[in-house]
Amino acid sequence: MTDLRERLGREWLFFDGGTGTILQARGLRGGELPERWNLTHPEDILALYAGYLEAGCHVFNTNTFGANRLKYPGEGELEAVVTAGVRLAQEARERTGRQDAYIALDIGPTGKLLEPLGDLGFERAVDLFGEVVRIGTAAGADLVLIETMSDTYEAKAAVLAAKENCDLPVCVTVTFDEGGKLLTGASVEAAVAMLEGLRVDALGVNCSLGPRQMLPIVERLVRAASIPVIVNPNAGLPRTEGGRTVYDVGPEEFAEHMERIAALGVQCVGGCCGTTPAHIRAMIGRVSGMPFRPNTAKETTVVTSFSQAVEIGPVPVIIGERINPTGKKRFKQALRDSDMEYILTEGLKQEDSGAHILDVNVGLPEIDEPAMMEQVVRRLQGVLSLPLQLDTSDPVALERGLRCYNGKPMVNSVSGKKESIEAVMPLVRKYGGVLVALMLDEDGIPDSAEGRIRIARRIYEAADRYGIPRKDIVIDGLAMTISSDSRSALVTLETLRRVRDELGGHTILGVSNISFGLPQRATINAHFLTMALQNGLSCAIINPGNEEMMRAYRAFLALSDLDPQCMGYIEAYANAPAPVFGGTPAAAGGAVSQAGTAPADGPSSASSSAGGASQSPLAHAIVRGMAESAAKATREALAVPGTDGLTLINEQLIPALDQVGKGFEKGTVFLPQLLMSAEAAKAAFAVVKESMAGRTQASRGRIILATVKGDIHDIGKNIVKVMLENYGYDVLDLGKDVPPETIVRTAVEENIELVGLSALMTTTVVSMEETIRQLRRDRPGTKVVVGGAVMTQEYADAIGADCYAKDAMATVHYADRVFAAHGTPAD
Amino acid sequence: MSAETGRAERAGGAPAAGTQTAGAGAAGTPAAVWEPLSTPRREVYRYLGYRGIVPDETVRAAAEECIAQLAREVTPRQVRRLLPLTRTVREDGAERLVIEGIPVDSLALQKNLRGCEEICLMACTLGPGPDRLIRRASVAQMSRAVILQAASAAMIEDLCDLVNARIREEAAERGLRTRPRFSPGYGDLPLELQRGISRILQMPKTIGVGLTDTLLMTPSKSVTAIVGLVRPGAAGTADGAGGADADPTCTMAGCALCGARETCAYRKEDS
Numbered sequence A: 001m002t003d004l005r006e007r008l009g010r011e012w013l014f015f016d017g018g019t020g021t022i023l024q025a026r027g028l029r030g031g032e033l034p035e036r037w038n039l040t041h042p043e044d045i046l047a048l049y050a051g052y053l054e055a056g057c058h059v060f061n062t063n064t065f066g067a068n069r070l071k072y073p074g075e076g077e078l079e080a081v082v083t084a085g086v087r088l089a090q091e092a093r094e095r096t097g098r099q100d101a102y103i104a105l106d107i108g109p110t111g112k113l114l115e116p117l118g119d120l121g122f123e124r125a126v127d128l129f130g131e132v133v134r135i136g137t138a139a140g141a142d143l144v145l146i147e148t149m150s151d152t153y154e155a156k157a158a159v160l161a162a163k164e165n166c167d168l169p170v171c172v173t174v175t176f177d178e179g180g181k182l183l184t185g186a187s188v189e190a191a192v193a194m195l196e197g198l199r200v201d202a203l204g205v206n207c208s209l210g211p212r213q214m215l216p217i218v219e220r221l222v223r224a225a226s227i228p229v230i231v232n233p234n235a236g237l238p239r240t241e242g243g244r245t246v247y248d249v250g251p252e253e254f255a256e257h258m259e260r261i262a263a264l265g266v267q268c269v270g271g272c273c274g275t276t277p278a279h280i281r282a283m284i285g286r287v288s289g290m291p292f293r294p295n296t297a298k299e300t301t302v303v304t305s306f307s308q309a310v311e312i313g314p315v316p317v318i319i320g321e322r323i324n325p326t327g328k329k330r331f332k333q334a335l336r337d338s339d340m341e342y343i344l345t346e347g348l349k350q351e352d353s354g355a356h357i358l359d360v361n362v363g364l365p366e367i368d369e370p371a372m373m374e375q376v377v378r379r380l381q382g383v384l385s386l387p388l389q390l391d392t393s394d395p396v397a398l399e400r401g402l403r404c405y406n407g408k409p410m411v412n413s414v415s416g417k418k419e420s421i422e423a424v425m426p427l428v429r430k431y432g433g434v435l436v437a438l439m440l441d442e443d444g445i446p447d448s449a450e451g452r453i454r455i456a457r458r459i460y461e462a463a464d465r466y467g468i469p470r471k472d473i474v475i476d477g478l479a480m481t482i483s484s485d486s487r488s489a490l491v492t493l494e495t496l497r498r499v500r501d502e503l504g505g506h507t508i509l510g511v512s513n514i515s516f517g518l519p520q521r522a523t524i525n526a527h528f529l530t531m532a533l534q535n536g537l538s539c540a541i542i543n544p545g546n547e548e549m550m551r552a553y554r555a556f557l558a559l560s561d562l563d564p565q566c567m568g569y570i571e572a573y574a575n576a577p578a579p580v581f582g583g584t585p586a587a588a589g590g591a592v593s594q595a596g597t598a599p600a601d602g603p604s605s606a607s608s609s610a611g612g613a614s615q616s617p618l619a620h621a622i623v624r625g626m627a628e629s630a631a632k633a634t635r636e637a638l639a640v641p642g643t644d645g646l647t648l649i650n651e652q653l654i655p656a657l658d659q660v661g662k663g664f665e666k667g668t669v670f671l672p673q674l675l676m677s678a679e680a681a682k683a684a685f686a687v688v689k690e691s692m693a694g695r696t697q698a699s700r701g702r703i704i705l706a707t708v709k710g711d712i713h714d715i716g717k718n719i720v721k722v723m724l725e726n727y728g729y730d731v732l733d734l735g736k737d738v739p740p741e742t743i744v745r746t747a748v749e750e751n752i753e754l755v756g757l758s759a760l761m762t763t764t765v766v767s768m769e770e771t772i773r774q775l776r777r778d779r780p781g782t783k784v785v786v787g788g789a790v791m792t793q794e795y796a797d798a799i800g801a802d803c804y805a806k807d808a809m810a811t812v813h814y815a816d817r818v819f820a821a822h823g824t825p826a827d
Numbered sequence B: 001m002s003a004e005t006g007r008a009e010r011a012g013g014a015p016a017a018g019t020q021t022a023g024a025g026a027a028g029t030p031a032a033v034w035e036p037l038s039t040p041r042r043e044v045y046r047y048l049g050y051r052g053i054v055p056d057e058t059v060r061a062a063a064e065e066c067i068a069q070l071a072r073e074v075t076p077r078q079v080r081r082l083l084p085l086t087r088t089v090r091e092d093g094a095e096r097l098v099i100e101g102i103p104v105d106s107l108a109l110q111k112n113l114r115g116c117e118e119i120c121l122m123a124c125t126l127g128p129g130p131d132r133l134i135r136r137a138s139v140a141q142m143s144r145a146v147i148l149q150a151a152s153a154a155m156i157e158d159l160c161d162l163v164n165a166r167i168r169e170e171a172a173e174r175g176l177r178t179r180p181r182f183s184p185g186y187g188d189l190p191l192e193l194q195r196g197i198s199r200i201l202q203m204p205k206t207i208g209v210g211l212t213d214t215l216l217m218t219p220s221k222s223v224t225a226i227v228g229l230v231r232p233g234a235a236g237t238a239d240g241a242g243g244a245d246a247d248p249t250c251t252m253a254g255c256a257l258c259g260a261r262e263t264c265a266y267r268k269e270d271s
Helices: A020-025 A034-040 A042-055 A077-096 A122-139 A152-165 A188-197 A211-224 A251-263 A277-287 A329-336 A340-353 A369-383 A395-404 A418-431 A449-466 A488-503 A511-515 A521-534 A547-559 A564-573 A605-609 A617-623 A627-639 A645-666 A671-691 A715-726 A740-749 A762-778 A793-798 A808-821 B041-047 B057-073 B107-112 B129-140 B142-173 B193-201
Strands: A059-061 A102-107 A143-149 A170-174 A202-206 A229-232 A238-241 A244-247 A301-304 A309-312 A317-323 A357-360 A388-391 A410-415 A434-438 A473-476 A506-510 A539-542 A702-707 A730-733 A754-758 A783-787 B077-089 B095-099 B102-104 B118-125 B222-230
Touching: A020 A034, A020 A042, A020 A244, A034 A042, A034 A077, A042 A059, A042 A077, A042 A277, A059 A143, A077 A102, A077 A122, A102 A122, A122 A152, A143 A152, A152 A170, A152 A188, A170 A188, A170 A229, A188 A202, A188 A211, A188 A301, A188 A309, A202 A211, A211 A229, A211 A251, A251 A277, A301 A434, A317 A340, A329 A340, A340 A357, A340 A369, A340 B129, A357 A369, A369 A388, A369 A395, A369 B129, A388 A395, A395 A418, A410 A418, A418 A434, A418 A449, A434 A449, A449 A473, A449 A488, A473 A488, A488 A506, A488 A511, A488 A521, A506 A511, A511 A521, A511 A539, A521 A539, A521 A547, A539 A547, A547 A564, A617 A627, A617 A645, A617 A671, A627 A645, A627 A671, A645 A671, A645 A808, A671 A715, A671 B057, A671 B142, A702 A715, A702 A740, A715 A730, A715 A754, A715 A808, A715 B129, A715 B142, A740 A754, A740 A762, A754 A762, A754 A808, A762 A783, A783 A808, B041 B057, B041 B142, B057 B129, B057 B142, B077 B142, B077 B193, B095 B107, B102 B193, B107 B222, B118 B142, B118 B193, B129 B142, B142 B222, B193 B222
Parallel strands: A059 A102, A102 A143, A143 A170, A170 A202, A202 A229, A317 A357, A317 A539, A357 A388, A388 A410, A410 A434, A434 A473, A473 A506, A506 A539, A702 A730, A702 A754, A754 A783
Antiparallel strands: A238 A244, A301 A309, B077 B095, B077 B118, B095 B102, B118 B222
């Protein structure tokens, strides 16, 4: 038998058709697991396979679509079901004399959503798929066909599982809706980039749509993909007729459509739901005589997130540099404290400021960088839509980040050093990525463009050896400060130009390095950015919050015909104030304002219950929930000589918060206002904290908050967190779906006096009870306060909690009581 | 530059009359929804705790921004399937409902489905967008998170009403009436039924909705429900509470059935 890889992309290959519809016709019921029929109805399965083999397909699927340990948890059950699926395929091949046909181990989605959308961990998904791959391979499958994937992340887990557990060819087909999106939001181009990065052997689309509806998606697939493309549509759209599901496209009509699809330049065709051996036979009859066209290599360079595809090339992109501890005291502290909120906020701000990609560097000698890289990547991709650039010199950290990344990231970086190439390129080869190449090698940084181009050529050659396409290399021209070598900008600019003109490559720069050691750096940086862009720079690593830089960028696009009708420029600046040089203009125009915007200052009914005109500006701003005004008022108050930050907190800030809190309890202030006031107070606190830099503030106590195991609703817990922090407590937020053991371990290790637990569902109160039981056993002195939608005083008593808090303010009051009783806050 | 925006595609035209998304074994059509969702402001404010009070301008403006943001990010999808409803008798003599071979023990559902020989299973979702927006706002600004939460809760209810209305219209064409929709977790209807509904409607595949180990749906702005279909005047439908849904606008199962009705902050004022 010829290796399938030898034939893929060189000749027409025909895949089989639907499984479920045929089994239903043979009596499978809606509530039944179809794969069990491999054991209970072997003759029906043999007939299914034989039908497709006799119709002439080259590749046919085992009846294992939904087989995984979650659905077949019994001892040996999964093994039996998958093995029988493959063995019956071998038998069908013998019976029909089709020894040339390939048995595809069919793998569908797990049926659960991956974190953070659902509760299935990424590595758990890899394990679940890996198990099926091992069983199927041992039983004799010829390839792995991962199909009907509607989430890029789950598709990635399945591909890694296949690659890590067998050497068989791996084909992947995903399911788009009519708009060309996966259920989780990825576009055709994003899915293609990720799958090609994972080096699958063929990719394509199946299910959900009929061949006619699939046409525009196939066109996009063929335009984006460089590897063989598979198209397996349904037999049109389903409808119910007399209680049975029927599809509206018959064999001849299907074949006509497939002829049209084949002509678009795809290499493999077959069917999905509703298609039968008759459909496949008719399709083969029409397509097999058509001229075959192999796919062509596409030269577009694409990085992706779960939903977005960002192209590097025609229009330069902005890469945000703020997630990086270098030279940032506050960021270093955030890394040491695992302060995710701070790090995520840095990410959100850059997204709002107009960055296209975010650089992620979490390297600090005293922390566990690989673990931090994984944590930060997971959390960032849970809230951001932008692709990330993983920036580390530690290959272990790089692999952790690459593995859990949902998409095709940028990788920063490899250098011309042999050691670096050998460490980084295999990882990019395995996981995919667009690789930043630094123009330095064992001899250091060449001081001429010629020297740098030489290294660039060597890196391209190394990429060839590792099977990384040249389009996925981006050359870092290296910006070195002109304060130590006044020629250095010219060398860098020449390097950019020559990479573009002589090598046809893409370039990247950490732009602001150019001005190191000079005053008013923003001026040099912005002008250098314009020059670099003019010389062909593809990716600018900058602080997107820096207005001068963003103005230079937007102006360059407008002047270079890269901003149609100047729409981007107009949108950014039509209503923005004119720039103020020498100062730091507030995050002005261009900020694509999203959830991060502060509430607009305006009248609030909370003020109606306020003390009136005698209130200080700070108290007023807090009561009315105006974050910017609160920060401003605090700054102004502190500017008055003799004003102490702590006095300000105790005499103005806390009383204002109390006033709002009381209003909330009386029912005259509502939750959104309570939180807006809390946010205003937080903004004020931040200013006070800044002014007291160096002096540590006393915490009123440390409190664990967690949403218990099994529960994924954490909004209530997050509200409580905001309020507790406002009242001066340190909150250790353990997140949602937290196992009792984690909560107890943290309480013991951190010497915690109060634990707050949240549960939304009756079904998860059980976990709450178990957590309390374990806490009582291992740390009897710790108090437990509980809350959540289903919680009541009776319920709280029944599970042994110390307090039931009906809302966030009640939790604050209880914390006050607990820590007052303890006298001094716990340390 | 961003080649794609991650924006949800909203479907335009209505599907052909009588079209149903297929059930088990067959491909489900990840059917996009056929008309734009509305977000009743009154409901949004109610979920935020404003009972009968209109929030001040700051909150109203924030709510409008959140609703606009959600409208860009939701990907409403629905799947529904008509199924026969059968009944068996348990060992203890009690009646038991059976849906596609799945036994269902629930007095409340039995009452709701009295006289029905057919049901429509429905599931719908706003997609992963709202959860993501709420996660995002939870980092930066909790006040936005709670408003997004309330607005998306109002939106999913509106989507349920749209799907329910479609079921009712299709039933009316066949001379049938519908009962108020009933979801797992209402009254004594066990959450466990979610597994069966998920399998029958192939929810992961058709609308991208999964179940956690604790039977919560993900994305969280998703709903499953059972709608009973009954022939007017059918035996056993004469009693008041269980009577056929004479008022076509009355599709809500309502708070009357909920065990938490006495304490719930979100209880409708008129129930």
